[in-house]
Amino acid sequence: MNDEYLNVQKTSSALYPPIEPFAVDRLAVGEGHELYLEQSGNRDGIPAVFLHGGPGAGCGPSHRRFFDPERYRIILFDQRGCGRSRPHASIEHNSTWDLVADMERIRAHLGIDRWLVFGGSWGSTLALAYAETYPERVSALVLRGIFLCRPEEIAWFYQQGASWIFPDHWRDFLAPIPESEHGDLLQAYHRRLTGSDAETRLAAAKAWSIWEGRCATLLPDPDIRRTFSDERLALSLARIECHYFVHQAFLRPNQLLEDAPRLSEIPGVIVHGRYDLICPLRSAWELAAAWPRASLEVIADAGHAAFEPGIARALVAATDRMAAELDPERPSAESMG
Known part of the structure; x- marks a missing residue:
């Protein structure tokens, strides 16, 4: 699930000031994929990797602002097929475990021993998959909008559940699909998003992307339809998400929750909107119960999006707290300014 392109103006006071990267790179990871990679902040700071949503979205300048640039x-x-990575919208050799392997390649390429992993929505899924595979490489986790990619979570948003809350938006999501195919909407969309007709692919991609964007915030955002209608974003988001979800994210049922004991030595913070209707609170609640070292903060006046004010404040507070725990000797930007 993705919310990374929503307007951040209203939350700018909760975030650190904008910064530019000190290094930009492209990293070949095999099977024809090349990843966009950047670093910003303090070259000698606490390593922290940001995992964007989707799968199929991409990272942007605002994502640097969740971290104190003096400390991190x-x-x-x-990720593969997303944003500035190449080839765009590719679903070939693109799975959860390809992305976990890519993270290890990036870590080794940058000479990092352990890093804080920050992920929201699909980024929380990938963060958990990585941390449960390589717990010794994770210093801490900051997670938002927990999505465990279980069949019932996918069905909630793409078959029946959220459709009861947003029947008007759901009508538009159904528009590209004949009624005879409404019994399995994931497969119906998959056929269109992977088909040979470009016009059909784009229409399906826009309907899929706009549905997700409209449901992301507690209060309507007037820019959502325009943003999520962008052809480049819609194609990568819809194609890659649908590819992952028809394959149950390449996870066995309930895998991330069953493997949560592997997180036992990792401190964490979970931030979740009370009215998150893309990824309902139950998954965050269950993860927190299975992971004693994590604290759960439920934001009373928020939905799913990272840049809703209460969620943004809680995420910045979480990275500040982790910085103080991981490197208590290093002064913060606030104390220096």
């Missing part, structure tokens, strides 16, 4: 070495990358 901030690493952003676009």
